[in-house]
Amino acid sequence: MRVIHTSDWHLGKTLEGNSRIEEQEAFLEEFCKIVEDKQVDLILHAGDIYDVSNPPAKAEELLYKYLRRLSNNGNRAIVIIAGNHDNPERLEAILPLAKEHGIIIYGTLNTIIEKGKYGNFEVIDSGKGYIELEIRGEKTVIAALPYPSERRLNEVLGNLDSEESFQQSYSERIGELFNEISSNFREDTINLAMSHLYVVGGEATDSERAIQLGGSYVVELKHLPDTAQYVALGHLHKTQKYLNNETPIIYSGSPIQYSKKERNNKNSVYYFEAHPGEKVNVERLNLSIYKKIELWDCEDIQAAIDLCREKSSEDAWVYIQIHTDRIINQDEIKEMKRLKQDIIEIKPILKGQSDDEEITNNITEKNLEELFVMFYKYKNEVEPTQELTEIFLQLAGEGDRK
Ligand SMILES: [Mn+2]
Structure with a gap:
């Protein structure tokens, strides 16, 4: 199975009020070419499709136009999770139409994808946070955790006294959720996980930055499922790669340099081939700079x-x-x-x-x-x-x- 991982498109995002739709479209053109060249079977989008919960019509139009092309008449599966910038319910609202094109969207932690036909694929099994898909004779189980917002996680978390213990148990709870979901991984399936969150514990991070990052809660590497063959993350705009035991944990990063601070980022998407029970070799594919x-x-x-x-x-x-x-x-x-x-x-x-x-x-x-x-x-x-x-x-x- 040939898989590509991307995230943080932030369609509709501007630079101090200047539209970047042209650059976003240039990226989508290039992305389509990569996907077509590599004959990708499955696209994983790890969140932040849009920049705001109420995106401009032009951004929505771009998304629909290119998702349609990427899906190749329902012959290429696409799995999307919501990021913190996306409105989970709105993102999911297109599902009745998207379904026919083989597009699967997870808005919230409670989303359950119905079994049945999606484009030319079959969702064989599903439950809270996971699906099993059959693609060209190979089966994949995907654990999908859309942005676990404080509110939505609180619903599951219960009451905790101090900020510190809350922080601690946030990461642990994510670990628990992933444990639960990834119990559906099997030896005869390609096992993949995706989420939109902030990981701490890798070399490139320090706790101070963790706290600064939009006040978001941090997750320790060890709480991500090492039984997955690949963990596709979104949230950080700069590409980052970690290893949890043998499992590559990767932020594909955003496709565009979105701010002055990001002007030296090399934007990319990740590609890999996966088979049940085998380690994956990841390939980083650098994108063009559409406007520096x-x-x-x-x-x-x-x-x-x-x-x-x-x-x-x-x-x-x-x-x-x-x-x-x-x-x-x-x-x-x-x-x-x-x-x-x-x-x-x-x-x-x-x-x-x-x-x-x-x-x-x-x-x-x-x-x-x-x-x-x-x-x-x-x-x-x-x-x-x-x-x-x-x-x-x-x-x-x-x-x-x-
Ligand atoms: Mn984000």
Whole structure:
């Protein structure tokens, strides 16, 4: 059985309000070609199809158009779980239509996929969190745990006193759930698991980051099923690979560099061939960069303008930071934006005030007016007029104290 693993498409996601639908479509085109080239039998999508629970129509249209093509008239099975960005019920709502195309969707931990025909496949067996599928004479059991939200897990968890013991038992509970579900794995089946969660315990992580990650709860590696031949994860946008005993546990990562911080990520999807009782060899397939994100560090305003001219025909999202001893004026900003499309931000770094840290350190010593002027300058690169400052202070109730 030939399997491909992808996740975190975040269809509809923008960059500071700029649409990235074109890049998302370019990815889907490339993904279709990979899937067709590799003659993939089964696609696993580990969550975050959309970026928001109420996605723009264009994002939904993209999804339906490409799922249809990927399903190849119901000859290629597709299993999708909801991520934390997806609305579980809405994602599942398309199931009556998707079913005919061989598409299976898990919205919640309680979702049970009905047995029967899905496209040209048969769901032979199913229960809470798993299905058994027959594809071209081979059987696969898939343990599928959509994003285990606090609320939904709480329903199963019961009451616990401290935050610490709660945290502890979250990971343990995931382990228990997986244990239960993976008891359906057999020697004569290809055994796969998928989820959308944050794993800690690998080398690339530390606990501090774990807590920061959207306040989400963390799961220890050992609580993922090592009886699976492959664990397909979603949630982290950067590709990561762990081993739990012999079992590869993989974040395929998102297909697009979605933020300034992600601009150096190599985005990819994972491919492997699986047979019952055999170890899988995973292959990382790197994707194209459909439009890169650049950070320009310019020594002064003129250098930034020159660079805009030089790179005017280059297709990229650009963040510009300029070291300067004065405020960048509106004409200069206009000139840069005229020369170069898709400038996301122009940020002055005033000399002698090298970064944001200094601002943060001094923040408690400033009065409201000073803070407003600083904030306005930071957002707009120019100082506010006296009139605007006064209006702000009046609204803030400090007008009379001046
Ligand atoms: Mn996520």
